[in-house]
Amino acid sequence: MNWLKKGLFLFCLLGLLASFAGCSQNEVKSTEPIGKAYFNWFDTVSYVYSYAGDPAERFEELSAGISGILTEYHRLFDIYHEYSGINNLCTVNRLAGGEPVPVDPKLIEFLRYAEELYGQTDGEMNILLGSVLKIWHDHRTQATEDPAAASLPEQETLLEAARHLDFSLLEIDEEKGTIRLTDPDAAIDVGALGKGYATEKAAQYLEEQGAGGYVLNIGGNIRIIGHKPDGGGWRTAVKDPEDPEGSYAAILDIADTACVTSGNYERFFAVKGKQYHHIIDPDTLWPAEQFASVTIITRDSGLADALSTALFCMSYEDGLALAQQFGGVEVLWIEHDGTLRYTDGMEALLTN
Numbered sequence: 525m526n527w528l529k530k531g532l533f534l535f536c537l538l539g540l541l542a543s544f545a546g547c548s549q550n551e552v553k554s555t556e557p558i559g560k561a562y563f564n565w566f567d568t569v570s571y572v573y574s575y576a577g578d579p580a581e582r583f584e585e586l587s588a589g590i591s592g593i594l595t596e597y598h599r600l601f602d603i604y605h606e607y608s609g610i611n612n613l614c615t616v617n618r619l620a621g622g623e624p625v626p627v628d629p630k631l632i633e634f635l636r637y638a639e640e641l642y643g644q645t646d647g648e649m650n651i652l653l654g655s656v657l658k659i660w661h662d663h664r665t666q667a668t669e670d671p672a673a674a675s676l677p678e679q680e681t682l683l684e685a686a687r688h689l690d691f692s693l694l695e696i697d698e699e700k701g702t703i704r705l706t707d708p709d710a711a712i713d714v715g716a717l718g719k720g721y722a723t724e725k726a727a728q729y730l731e732e733q734g735a736g737g738y739v740l741n742i743g744g745n746i747r748i749i750g751h752k753p754d755g756g757g758w759r760t761a762v763k764d765p766e767d768p769e770g771s772y773a774a775i776l777d778i779a780d781t782a783c784v785t786s787g788n789y790e791r792f793f794a795v796k797g798k799q800y801h802h803i804i805d806p807d808t809l810w811p812a813e814q815f816a817s818v819t820i821i822t823r824d825s826g827l828a829d830a831l832s833t834a835l836f837c838m839s840y841e842d843g844l845a846l847a848q849q850f851g852g853v854e855v856l857w858i859e860h861d862g863t864l865r866y867t868d869g870m871e872a873l874l875t876n
């Protein structure tokens with residue numbers, strides 16, 4: 525298997541498959557894609573593909589630009605490691621309750637956006653959920669290392685952590701360029717938004733460079749820049765939550781947009797035969813149970829990422845109302861029994 529085939533295979537495993545130019549009998553003329561795989565962003569595998577028929581040097585130049593952007597955001601958003609020469613979210617969490625921390629203006633811009641989304645989603649997507657997420661993360665890690673010792677958090681422990689979730693605990697001083705968590709027990713976790721936000725910055729860079737016919741798959745978050753050279757879209761598959769490694773629940777035909785899924789099969793652990801996944805409902809402090817997965821299609825990959833998590837934690841009715849409020853947001857909900865529910869605009873994108 526050459527590297528490109530390997531990339532496509534892994535792409536399938538990640539759950540969202542773009543079926544690329546050259547696959548369809550109906551293609552009048554197709555340009556062979558060129559692409560690259562990356563393993564160093566957001567602890568996951570990412571791919572950059574061009575269908576533009578660009579000369580190799582142009583692809584190299586643009587993929588180097590994307591790489592620079594994603595590497596920078598990966599470092600700024602990392603809550604597990606610090607890097608020399610920058611203060612990142614790991615630094616901010618470590619210094620919670622202490623002095624204000626000078627940070628890159630990019631981090632301030634991101635945190636302001638996260639604050640806006642916290643309000644718009646009625647707190648369902650909350651990057652200040654870190655203290656609660658850490659508890660679930662520790663239990664998941666322990667269960668992975670020693671499944672026989674798998675255990676659930678105590679409700680009391682979760683309730684104590686939930687006293688440190690309010691966005692007002694994050695002080696942002698734009699003028700001084702500093703941020704500070706005022707509560708030593710508060711913590712930031714941007715798992716729900718960071719990858720999509722950084723992907724959007726990379727997409728904006730490509731647009732500024734006049735690039736089209738590019739597909740970014742950043743750890744399963746898809747952002748398509750422009751159309752195929754023939755003006756068409758890409759067939760993009762949404763995993764079947766019941767058989768995430770083997771089959772697809774839907775195939776969408778999309779171009780010039782983002783496609784992000786939050787699913788209960790992505791990261792989980794089991795206790796007494798029941799699975800506990802990684803998306804935590806801020807209202808219950810337990811894994812959200814409304815859906816098996818929620819897929820968002822909207823042009824801005826950051827918004828798609830935020831809404832995939834938020835709508836995963838909401839009822840169908842509340843999620844639909846929120847999507848309509850934003851406008852230009854299409855949703856595919858997959859229920860536990862496999863039933864698909866979708867917005868009208870999503871229906872138009874379904875190919876099966």
Ligand code: AMP
Nearest residue numbers: 648649650651715716786802803804833
């Ligand atoms: P996603 O796969 O985009 O839905 O993001 C899930 C990740 O976001 C989890 O692994 C946590 O790090 C974090 N997270 C889980 N639940 C929430 C929530 N309700 N609000 C914000 N972040 C969350």
Ligand code: MG
Nearest residue numbers: 716829830833
């Ligand atoms: Mg998300």
